[in-house]
Amino acid sequence: xxxxxxxxxxxxxxxxxxxxxxxxxxxxxxxxxxxxxxxxxxxxxxxxxxxxxxxxxxxxxxxxxxxxxxxxxxxxxxxxxxxxxxxxxxxxxxxxxxxxxxxxxxxxxxxxxxxxxxxxxxxxxxxxxxxxxxxxxxxxxxxxxxxxxxxxxxxxxxxxxxxxxxxxxxxxxxxxxxxxxxxxxxxxxxxxxxxxxxxxxxxxxxxxxxxxxxxxxxxxxxxxxxxxxxxxxxxxxxxxxxxxxxxxxxxxxxxxxxxxxxxxxxxxxxxxxxxxxxxxxxxxxxxxxxxxxxxxxxxxxxxxxxxxxxxxxxxxxxxxxxxxxxxxxxxxxxxxxxxxxxxxxxxxxxxxxxxx
Numbered sequence: 001x002x003x004x005x006x007x008x009x010x011x012x013x014x015x016x017x018x019x020x021x022x023x024x025x026x027x028x029x030x031x032x033x034x035x036x037x038x039x040x041x042x043x044x045x046x047x048x049x050x051x052x053x054x055x056x057x058x059x060x061x062x063x064x065x066x067x068x069x070x071x072x073x074x075x076x077x078x079x080x081x082x083x084x085x086x087x088x089x090x091x092x093x094x095x096x097x098x099x100x101x102x103x104x105x106x107x108x109x110x111x112x113x114x115x116x117x118x119x120x121x122x123x124x125x126x127x128x129x130x131x132x133x134x135x136x137x138x139x140x141x142x143x144x145x146x147x148x149x150x151x152x153x154x155x156x157x158x159x160x161x162x163x164x165x166x167x168x169x170x171x172x173x174x175x176x177x178x179x180x181x182x183x184x185x186x187x188x189x190x191x192x193x194x195x196x197x198x199x200x201x202x203x204x205x206x207x208x209x210x211x212x213x214x215x216x217x218x219x220x221x222x223x224x225x226x227x228x229x230x231x232x233x234x235x236x237x238x239x240x241x242x243x244x245x246x247x248x249x250x251x252x253x254x255x256x257x258x259x260x261x262x263x264x265x266x267x268x269x270x271x272x273x274x275x276x277x278x279x280x281x282x283x284x285x286x287x288x289x290x291x292x293x294x295x296x297x298x299x300x301x302x303x304x305x306x307x308x309x310x311x312x313x314x315x316x317x318x319x320x321x322x323x324x325x326x327x328x329x330x331x332x333x334x335x336x337x338x339x340x341x342x343x344x345x346x347x348x349x350x351x352x353x354x355x356x
Contacts, residue, residue, distance in 0.1 A: 002353045003031040003090060006051075007106040008098025009042035009058070013263045017120060018098050020162035022049055024346045030353075033090050035083060037102045056082040058102040076105060083109035093353040094118065096345070097137075101129045111136040116352040118345070122161060122262035124291035125150050138352060141345060143262050143338070144295045159345055160338030161266035167247045168270060175252030178245050179237045181216045186323060189253035189273075190219045197259050200278055201225055203310050204257065210316055212236060215323075218249055255323050260293035260304075266341075269301055272333045274326040276318045281307040300332030 004025060008014040018034070025032055036042040038055035046053050057078040083105040095110040095117040097103040110117045116138040121130050124144050134140055140151050141159040148156050181187060188211070192200045201221045204211070211217060212235045219238040221227075226238055242249060250256075250271050258264055260279035268275050277296065279289035296302040303322045305314060322329065 001029055001031050002094075002350075003033070003092040004349065004353065005033050005035055005086075005090060005092040005095045005106070005110075006046075006098070007035045007095065007103045008100050009036040009040040009102040010100035012041055012045070013122060013261055014098045014100040014103075015042040015045045016164065016263055017122075017162040018096070019045065019049055020164045020342055021096070021345065021349075022051065023165060024342055025349075028346070028350070033086075033092070035086055035102075035106050040102065042102075054082075054086050056086070056102065056105060058105075076101075079105035080108055084112060087113050087115065094349055096120070096349060097133060098122075099127065099130050099133075104129050104132050107133040107136050118348055118352065120159070120161075120345070121147060121151075122266075123147075123288040124262075124295060125288065127286070127288070139348060141341075141348070143266055144292070146291075146295055157344075157348070158338070159348075160269075160336075160341035161263055162342045162345055163267055163270045165342075167250065167267060170247035170249070170251030172248075172251045175245070175248035175250075178248055179218055179252065181218070181235070181237065181252070185214065185216050185235070186254035187216045187218060187252050188255050188257055188319065189249055190217060190221075190257045191264070192220070192222060192259050197222065197278075197280075198225065199307055199310070200257070200259065203278075203312075203315055205230065207312050207315055208233075208236060210312070211319070215255075215319075218253065220249075255319065255326065257319070260289040260296075262288075262292050265292060265296055265302070266338070269296070269333055269336060269338065272330050274322050274329040275301070276303045276305060276315075276322050278305050278307055278310060299336070301329060301336070303329075 006018045008018055033052045034046045035054050037058040057075045087109045095115055097107050097119045107117050118139045119133055119137045120141040122143055124147055139157055140155045141157050143161050190204050216235040220242055221238050223240045256268055256273045256275040260277040277293040279293040293304045297304045303318050305318045
């Protein structure tokens with residue numbers, strides 16, 4: 001039996017692609033272990049999936065001054081020692097890393113034992129954690145054609161993002177029943193990521209009177225972001241978070257309004273849903289969402305509206321134009337070759353595991 005260690009954590013985006021690989025890995029009878037942080041979001045998600053989980057110490061590596069810059073390197077060193085111990089215990093044939101700072105000691109420990117590591121970089125340009133890990137990797141998978149220029153040519157492979165199979169198995173009628181909405185008007189699904197997006201939430205709610213004249217709204221607004229004054233408003237339903245029924249809400253949606261996190265937009269691409277993207281501003285991030293969104297816009301998959309440009313008029317115009325031209329967006333997405341990332345990555349994993 002071949003053994004694999006999966007790693008990655010810090011956000012749901014560093015975990016869900018690993019979850020997408022699990023069914024295929026199980027079908028191939030891999031012994032699967034996961035290494036993440038002690039109490040990160042990845043622990044709950046992986047343990048719910050029934051996978052062996054080990055936590056290690058994790059520290060963030062920052063480019064800016066922070067008092068934790070003095071203590072976090074010690075946590076990284078401790079995490080490296082713990083990862084070395086786990087590598088020796090499990091003796092995996094291959095490691096697959098989805099990134100995040102917890103993955104750094106795991107990848108370096110795999111290198112120490114000469115265990116091949118495959119890395120997946122979601123964003124347009126590699127983040128700091130993956131930049132540290134890339135020299136130790138056998139291959140580096142990515143989502144965007146533009147990313148290839150930032151990776152070693154002999155390691156880079158364009159795969160797209162692994163998508164959970166169940167996400168593609170939604171049922172529109174079930175989604176309508178779950179939300180209490182009807183088939184009489186098109187449905188916009190608003191989704192801002194696992195923590196929601198306050199700017200997007202406010203923009204949508206400000207525009208509700210005009211939107212509800214022509215559309216219905218499913219609004220996934222993030223924990224603590226429900227607006228009680230809007231509960232029961234006809235044509236509008238809101239949820240803090242949706243797990244298992246999410247695939248049915250995707251199936252019910254005619255258009256999606258979203259942030260531009262790499263995993264989220266790759267799910268939208270796989271579902272062939274016309275979409276309007278409002279990327280997180282450069283002032284609040286390293287600008288990766290803006291680059292992600294522009295790549296999708298260039299490929300004809302999305303309409304992009306930068307956060308600083310969002311007004312009631314600009315948002316309404318973007319939604320209306322995208323819906324009216326939805327067939328063109330769907331046609332462009334159907335031409336994409338980045339729809340079978342799971343199979344590509346599983347075959348890549350097998351090619352390294354079987355040589356060990």
